[in-house]
Amino acid sequence: MAGTGIFTDILDGDVYKYYSDGEWKTSSSGKSVAIINPATRKTQYKVQACTQEEVNKVMEMAKSAQKSWAKTPLWKRAELLHKAAAILKDNKAPIAESLVKEIAKPAKDSVTEVVRSGDLISYCAEEGVRILGEGKFLLSDSFPGNERTKYCLTSKIPLGVVLAIPPFNYPVNLAVSKIAPALIAGNSLVLKPPTQGAVSCLHMVHCFHLAGFPKGLISCITGKGSEIGDFLTMHPAVNCISFTGGDTGISISKKAGMIPLQMELGGKDACIVLEDADLDLVASNIIKGGFSYSGQRCTAVKVVLVIKSVADELVEKVKAKVAKLTVGPPEENCDITAVVSESSANFIEGLVMDAKDKGATFCQEYKREGNLIWPLLLDNVRPDMRIAWEEPFGPVLPVLRINSVEEGINHCNASNFGLQGCVFTKDINKAILISDAMETGTVQINSAPARGPDHFPFQGLKDSGIGSQGVTNSINLMTKVKTTVINLPTPSYSMGDGFISRL
Ligand SMILES: NC(=O)C1=CN([C@@H]2O[C@H](COP(=O)(O)OP(=O)(O)OC[C@H]3O[C@@H](n4cnc5c(N)ncnc54)[C@H](OP(=O)(O)O)[C@@H]3O)[C@@H](O)[C@H]2O)C=CC1
Ligand SMILES: O=C(O)[C@H](O)COP(=O)(O)O
Secondary structure: OOOOHHHHHHEEOOEEOEEEOOEEEOOOOOOEEEEEOOOOOOEEEEEEOOOHHHHHHHHHHHHHHHHHHOOOOHHHHHHHHHHHHHHHHHOHHHHHHHHHHHHOOOHHHHHHHHHHHHHHHHHHHHHHHHHHOOOEEEEHHHOOOOOOOEEEEEEEEEOOEEEEEOOOOOOOHHHHHHHHHHHHOOOEEEEOOOOOOHHHHHHHHHHHHHHOOOOOOEEEOOOOHHHHHHHHHOOOOOOEEEEEOOOHHHHHHHHOOOOOEEEEOOOOOEEEEOOOOOHHHHHHHHHHHHHHHHHOOOOOOOEEEEEHHHHHHHHHHHHHHHOOOOEOOHHHOOOEOOOOOHHHHHHHHHHHHHHHHOOOEEOOOOOEEOOEEOOEEEEOOOOOOHHHOOOOOOOEEEEEEEOOHHHHHHHHHHOOEEOEEEEEOOOHHHHHHHHHHOOOOEEEEOOOOOOOOOOOOEOOEEOOEEOOEOHHHHHHHOEEEEEEEEEOOOOOOOOOOOHHHHO
8 A cells, every 4th residue: 555564664644755765754844735636636645845955965966976876886886776767667556546546547557557666667777878888989081081009998978967757647757767877877856746746656665765776876856736836947957958748848848958959848649540541450549549538648649630531431430439438547447537637628518619619529427526527539620620729638639631641731730739749551561751751750651659668669740749758769868978088109000011110
């Protein structure tokens, strides 16, 4: 159970502590932030509302801990990460339980998130040992006008303090996808978890604590992003920000200083369906892509663009599958569970009502109880409807019927987002051309969009992000290249003669 067994240290009465200087602490603010269970709409947990002084302290610790960590051999860093991964996986049950209660993620998917996170940490440790253990050796005579008098050695060095801010929908996985690369690369790490998801993150951080990482190297500051977010992201001690979330990321990127940013933001992932597509395959991918975790994935299918001649058939197939989705509590592994908050449910409802007013076809009756919204397929959506462009982050999926592939590509490219997209066709040549034409960071051919497997590069174009995620790309982003140049008194060529006369 959450907050019990090996996790008792992280709880003070009914408020979870924050993590600083290798210890679990109660904030001097005397204030807490409530975490509302999306399904019951009652307070489930409370976390500390940390103060600016506490942030300053954590940053100071992070700076000094990083200096010793950078001197820790790579294999030792990897060993600790493997240990943390094992502890995390051994304790998947209480962590998954908090995910169920905080973000209403179905129980089975919550366990999968924790296990996937453990695997990500281990993969990162192994990849880090390989890529950080290698450097480059360059010779000057390959550039015009130079002789071989300079040997250039390059290696990857840490940036310093990495600030990690994950979103509510994968709080554990999108936290470790920042923590593990930062640590293996020799950085220290300050985590600001999402409020919904904070308790799962605190449990995960305790697994790193139990693994024995040095004091101050990892910290976890809790509090509302709207209150401490700016102070954290504009803190002079921060050398890199890795953020996943919504438009907040755009404002952070405008305020942040001259530091590397890794931003994974929203998406409006399009699913383009051609006439020759296997419609059964498309329908099952639309269900998986559009409705898993109730559509609250950045990589969810968020608009279907189907060629008119096959639209009726596809819509019927999807409708039949929607009818089979179960709706209810996450504890019972229902497919569709409450969305994260009342404001999110209200926003989704606003998009639905706009589509209704403008004449979209409702394939199911719109139904909502509290934060629980029944899955809804909206057919005959037109570009003048908000749902054609905006990201509902809920179980509502618009279908636009298109006359040509060009129309589909144009719709996809007119979006301010450019995260992922997918195309369904049996013609691989067409698929490649469409993939090239789509202005998105990734295109999936004959499958729904997905970030995983976690070592694949993952990036958004336009308002969907800056930089690229995925284990290797994150390690690279959280390092800088350092070069040392050895200057020889005379040119030297291996196997060349005249060595003695040049000495
Ligand atoms: N491209 C990608 O990889 C992904 C993108 N997303 C996108 O994220 C959005 C949903 O996630 P959601 O959690 O609601 O996103 P938000 O942008 O609302 O929040 C993300 C994180 O930012 C924090 N935050 C809020 N305000 C500030 C601030 N001023 N400064 C610093 N941090 C702040 C939040 O904390 P707090 O909770 O305390 O407010 C949270 O930890 C969707 O748009 C979705 O598409 C989601 C997952 C993956
Ligand atoms: O936040 C998200 O939506 C995740 O990055 C999605 O990950 P997945 O596509 O691998 O489920």
